[in-house]
Amino acid sequence: MRLFFLLALAIVCSGEGLPAQVVNIERLRLDSRKPGWSGSVGANLDLTRNQRSVFNVGTNANTQYRRDSNLFLFVSQTGLIKASGQQFQNFAFGHLRYTRNVTRHLALEAFGQLQQNRVNGIQSRGLLGAGVRTLVFEKPNGAGFFGFLVVQEREREVVDSIPLH
Numbered sequence: 156m157r158l159f160f161l162l163a164l165a166i167v168c169s170g171e172g173l174p175a176q177v178v179n180i181e182r183l184r185l186d187s188r189k190p191g192w193s194g195s196v197g198a199n200l201d202l203t204r205n206q207r208s209v210f211n212v213g214t215n216a217n218t219q220y221r222r223d224s225n226l227f228l229f230v231s232q233t234g235l236i237k238a239s240g241q242q243f244q245n246f247a248f249g250h251l252r253y254t255r256n257v258t259r260h261l262a263l264e265a266f267g268q269l270q271q272n273r274v275n276g277i278q279s280r281g282l283l284g285a286g287v288r289t290l291v292f293e294k295p296n297g298a299g300f301f302g303f304l305v306v307q308e309r310e311r312e313v314v315d316s317i318p319l320h
């Protein structure tokens with residue numbers, strides 16, 4: 156196990172960095188170890204009218220389904236804020252992840268992600284990835300994992316003159 160960790164660390168440290176936006180899905184994982192469905196779904200709608208009209212709408216979902224050694228995690232968020240015809244926020248994000256626990260310390264993962272954020276110039280971004288994940292340590296108040304993922308990303312900006320990545 157230590158040899159695997161040291162080899163992985165050496166590969167990561169010797170690699171060349173690639174530009175990408177990283178979304179921390181780890182903080183969105185649910186702690187429930189019970190089988191079946193768990194999570195939350197929510198929505199908001201707000202209209203304020205004074206000197207300016209402000210429209211705010213959004214949704215969020217953080218759900219998972221666990222059965223035996225299989226875990227499906229779904230996270231989504233949307234948001235739109237407009238004031239006097241000008242957009243201040245316009246985004247959508249969806250992430251679906253499948254984890255298969257092979258042993259107590261080793262898991263296989265695959266995921267897909269779709270995203271758009273027009274205010275930040277992202278017309279669309281799609282990711283597909285897969286890899287392995289291993290448990291490095293486990294304490295009563297948390298755990299540490301290490302993993303390798305291969306990810307394919309495709310992004311299109313709002314401005315047509317910027318090329319597809």
